[in-house]
Amino acid sequence: MTATHTYASDVAFTPAVKSIQTRKGSREGYAHAEQRGWRTEVDENLASFLADADSFYFATASADGQPYIQHRGGPKGFLKVLDKQTLAFTDYAGNRQYITQGNLSENPKAYIFVMDYAHRRRVKIWGEARVVEDDEALTTSLMPKGYRARPEQVILFKIAAWDTNCPQHIPQKFDAGDVAAALAVRDARIAELEAEVAALKGGKVTGAT
Numbered sequence: 001m002t003a004t005h006t007y008a009s010d011v012a013f014t015p016a017v018k019s020i021q022t023r024k025g026s027r028e029g030y031a032h033a034e035q036r037g038w039r040t041e042v043d044e045n046l047a048s049f050l051a052d053a054d055s056f057y058f059a060t061a062s063a064d065g066q067p068y069i070q071h072r073g074g075p076k077g078f079l080k081v082l083d084k085q086t087l088a089f090t091d092y093a094g095n096r097q098y099i100t101q102g103n104l105s106e107n108p109k110a111y112i113f114v115m116d117y118a119h120r121r122r123v124k125i126w127g128e129a130r131v132v133e134d135d136e137a138l139t140t141s142l143m144p145k146g147y148r149a150r151p152e153q154v155i156l157f158k159i160a161a162w163d164t165n166c167p168q169h170i171p172q173k174f175d176a177g178d179v180a181a182a183l184a185v186r187d188a189r190i191a192e193l194e195a196e197v198a199a200l201k202g203g204k205v206t207g208a209t
Contacts, residue, residue: 008161041084059111060103120167
């Protein structure tokens, strides 16, 4: 990493941020929290969370600080854990603007924001990223099997710190595939119950005659 911090949370809580926290009365609480420490390595909870994620937002900035956020999507688990501090994903061919790659070529600082709307959870990950264009074996190993997309390169992300957010203000939304599967189970159960009711009614009619 290009900077050394006293606490992992200093990647976000800069002196300017801490000054505003002091002015607005939240610094004391965050001072206690930062001593407990934000996490800097992938643990079982984060690995499980990422294994179930099929979408995230990837932020970079140009050398002069112009921010850019891009959505990345794929099959569940396409954002892979390589080791305790490294994440990676295949970068698919898209609109060929290459803003993210251009930003990373002059400013490696990056940020991953993962939302789980169904369970109202979110994870924030700070770090540095780089593009790998010439490693076919790595690209192949990271490409989700059977996914219809053309891999163009790989992005490696080195974690500096990560933290979670409270569920406040997160709207609850569900994946269309999960909803369809739940409705199919419901409909099958309804059909099963209707068949049982029809059989019971048939038995009563037969007994009466």
